[in-house]
Amino acid sequence: DGGITQSPKYLFRKEGQNVTLSCEQNLNHDAMYWYRQDPGQGLRLIYYSQIVNDFQKGDIAEGYSVSREKKESFPLTVTSAQKNPTAFYLCASSNFNEQFFGPGTRLTVL
Amino acid sequence: SQQGEEDPQALSIQEGENATMNCSYKTSINNLQWYRQNSGRGLVHLILIRSNEREKHSGRLRVTLDTSKKSSSLLITASRAADTASYFCATDSGGSNYKLTFGKGTLLTVNP
Numbered sequence: 001d002g003g004i005t006q007s008p009k010y011l012f013r014k015e016g017q018n019v020t021l022s023c024e025q026n027l028n029h030d031a032m033y034w035y036r037q038d039p040g041q042g043l044r045l046i047y048y049s050q051i052v053n054d055f056q057k058g059d060i061a062e063g064y065s066v067s068r069e070k071k072e073s074f075p076l077t078v079t080s081a082q083k084n085p086t087a088f089y090l091c092a093s094s095n096f097n098e099q100f101f102g103p104g105t106r107l108t109v110l
Numbered sequence: 111s112q113q114g115e116e117d118p119q120a121l122s123i124q125e126g127e128n129a130t131m132n133c134s135y136k137t138s139i140n141n142l143q144w145y146r147q148n149s150g151r152g153l154v155h156l157i158l159i160r161s162n163e164r165e166k167h168s169g170r171l172r173v174t175l176d177t178s179k180k181s182s183s184l185l186i187t188a189s190r191a192a193d194t195a196s197y198f199c200a201t202d203s204g205g206s207n208y209k210l211t212f213g214k215g216t217l218l219t220v221n222p
Contacts, residue, residue, distance in 0.1 A: 031208055033209075035212075040214070041214055042114075042198060042212040042213050042214040042215055043153075043198070043212040044212075045209060045211075048209060050208065058209075088150075090152055090153070092152075092153075094208060096208045097141070097158060098143060098155040098158055099153075099155065099200075099210060100155070101152035101153045101154070102152050103151060103152045104150070104151065104152050106150075
């Protein structure tokens with residue numbers, strides 16, 4: 001069953017903690033993306049990767065970090081430097097036309 | 111930065127009616143795509159129209175693209191309650207990075 005998975009679905013974090021969001025795909029896509037969505041807003045690009053061991057900053061990369069050690073995996077770390085991390089995070093992969101999205105992770109900072 | 115802007119921000123219609131959503135963008139594009147998002151879920155790709163195309167159909171969906179006006183419209187015919195969702199346009203400006211730029215979306219509510 002091909003697709004893209006994200007875990008966990010809900011995540012709670014205390015201020016000052018780093019947390020890592022998981023994103024895995026078995027679609028054999030080279031490109032992967034992380035977006036942030038705030039209520040009533042569109043998607044803003046955090047980081048993207050077109051190939052293993054390479055990634056680029058998107059529009060709102062400050063306070064976030066990523067790695068791309070395997071083609072299938074693109075984890076996102078929300079660091080304590082991110083001032084307002086409460087949001088809905090979406091991961092996507094692409095065959096360089098349409099993007100396929102995971103179900104999202106809702107992060108809440110307590 | 112957001113390239114696409116959907117209009118209206120929210121739309122409420124009755125089942126069976128048609129729904130039209132518009133998207134305007136600022137810079138030249140390689141293609142424009144429409145996505146659907148049910149509340150609290152990921153986005154699902156609906157349709158892609160290339161810059162050299164003017165109209166495209168997929169089931170009950172009809173998309174038009176006017177590159178001279180930098181605008182696109184999505185028409186959903188004979189709407190159903192299950193069509194209730196947010197709809198986003200996304201533009202691909204070409205180049206080697208394959209990034210999409212999303213608008214803020216139109217929230218469509220179809221009342222039974």
